[in-house]
Amino acid sequence: MSFDLAAPLAARHADNLYRQRPLLQSPQGPMVQVDGRAYLAFSSNDYLGLANHPKVVQALQQGASQWGVGGGASHLVIGHSEPHHQLEQALAEFTGRERVLLMSSGYMTNLAVITALVGRGDRVLHDRLNHASLLDAGLLSGARFSRYLHNDMASLSQRLQGGQGKTLLVSDGVFSMDGNLAQLPELAAQAKAHQAWLMVDDAHGFGVLGQTGAGLVEHYGLSSDDVPVLVGTLGKAFGTSGAFVAGSAELIETLIQFARPYIYTTSSSPALACATLASLQLVKTEHWRREHLQQRIQEFRQGAQALGLNLMDSPTPIQPIIIGDSAQAMAISAQLRAQGILVGAIRPPTVAVGSARLRITLSAAHSSAQVQQLLDALAQCQWETPDA
Numbered sequence: 008m009s010f011d012l013a014a015p016l017a018a019r020h021a022d023n024l025y026r027q028r029p030l031l032q033s034p035q036g037p038m039v040q041v042d043g044r045a046y047l048a049f050s051s052n053d054y055l056g057l058a059n060h061p062k063v064v065q066a067l068q069q070g071a072s073q074w075g076v077g078g079g080a081s082h083l084v085i086g087h088s089e090p091h092h093q094l095e096q097a098l099a100e101f102t103g104r105e106r107v108l109l110m111s112s113g114y115m116t117n118l119a120v121i122t123a124l125v126g127r128g129d130r131v132l133h134d135r136l137n138h139a140s141l142l143d144a145g146l147l148s149g150a151r152f153s154r155y156l157h158n159d160m161a162s163l164s165q166r167l168q169g170g171q172g173k174t175l176l177v178s179d180g181v182f183s184m185d186g187n188l189a190q191l192p193e194l195a196a197q198a199k200a201h202q203a204w205l206m207v208d209d210a211h212g213f214g215v216l217g218q219t220g221a222g223l224v225e226h227y228g229l230s231s232d233d234v235p236v237l238v239g240t241l242g243k244a245f246g247t248s249g250a251f252v253a254g255s256a257e258l259i260e261t262l263i264q265f266a267r268p269y270i271y272t273t274s275s276s277p278a279l280a281c282a283t284l285a286s287l288q289l290v291k292t293e294h295w296r297r298e299h300l301q302q303r304i305q306e307f308r309q310g311a312q313a314l315g316l317n318l319m320d321s322p323t324p325i326q327p328i329i330i331g332d333s334a335q336a337m338a339i340s341a342q343l344r345a346q347g348i349l350v351g352a353i354r355p356p357t358v359a360v361g362s363a364r365l366r367i368t369l370s371a372a373h374s375s376a377q378v379q380q381l382l383d384a385l386a387q388c389q390w391e392t393p394d395a
């Protein structure tokens with residue numbers, strides 16, 4: 008008797024949903040080496056070009072010299088070192104929140120926060136397009152779980168009526184597969200009107216949006232009273248790894264006491280915290296990176312519109328082109344690859360059935376000429392859907 012693993016794998020192949028891991032043989036950057044070939048890439052979330060920035064690399068090296076590599080233990084035992092603490096304080100100041108709690112990943116942060124704040128007898132309300140980690144956390148919490156239609160305030164309002172216990176309203180800040188923005192002012196108003204708490208996961212807005220890069224909350228000018236639970240990740244625009252939650256001192260103390268995914272894990276490398284402190288400095292002081300990025304986004308959108316491509320309503324570096332059929336999305340991605348350009352095809356279950364897409368991501372490190380190269384390659388692709 009053994010598990011039949013072959014049949015589900017074969018079915019995944021047959022549905023054009025089989026996933027493969029490209030092997031990266033260079034650092035992140037506009038030009039990468041993948042599976043033995045050089046490509047111009049539009050598929051990483053290194054939006055500001057910091058993942059291989061010399062100052063960030065140097066901070067990691069110096070951090071390792073001073074603090075070693077391993078975190079050594081959980082934060083509550085003896086793994087909470089000086090660089091972790093400094094980074095928490097710097098991020099609290101940057102986000103304008105009382106306190107910050109640093110964690111090893113965004114996935115884990117969402118599990119930690121949601122399971123610590125709600126449980127049986129409470130409710131968790133999700134935008135339908137929320138990130139998988141938020142949805143998984145909601146299910147794990149044991150709270151009553153419901154999803155409202157994407158960015159649809161009437162659908163949300165209906166679900167906020169009545170109910171007992173605490174209500175946690177949860178949304179991506181920038182939707183990770185569509186690139187559009189959550190309507191945070193409306194979400195905040197609805198949450199307040201129904202004594203719910205609003206939690207925003209700004210993984211793709213943090214570093215990119217707002218005057219100083221503090222994210223979607225800064226973009227909309229919202230306070231910690233509007234968004235009491237703010238999650239940001241460090242593996243995207245910040246170019247390192249890890250994540251954090253920012254909020255009141257009481258919120259952070261609650262997580263330290265009760266959040267199991269925080270308590271029962273080893274702290275990340277203190278050297279990594281040194282690297283993230285360096286990238287925070289660059290995020291704050293080099294506003295030109297956000298300007299470059301906005302220029303690349305405008306150039307891409309104008310060019311793609313001129314080609315008649317199916318763009319989404321996205322003001323962010325995430326610029327998907329909806330194709331629909333998974334096989335066709337894979338075919339276009341392969342045609343781009345043949346032209347030396349790397350763009351990921353995103354298929355169900357990551358996106359809804361029938362909405363497979365190319366997920367093009369832009370970076371401040373891309374040049375105008377590189378965006379033009381992408382547009383030229385897109386113009387060369389065969390876009391007709393083959394007869395199914």
Ligand SMILES: *Cc1c(COP(=O)(O)O)cnc(C)c1O
Pocket residue numbers: 111112113114115117138140179183208209210211240241242249250
């Ligand atoms: C990437 C992402 C995460 C996960 O963050 P990691 O640090 O990569 O685990 C969580 N939420 C959203 C919206 C994301 O896009």
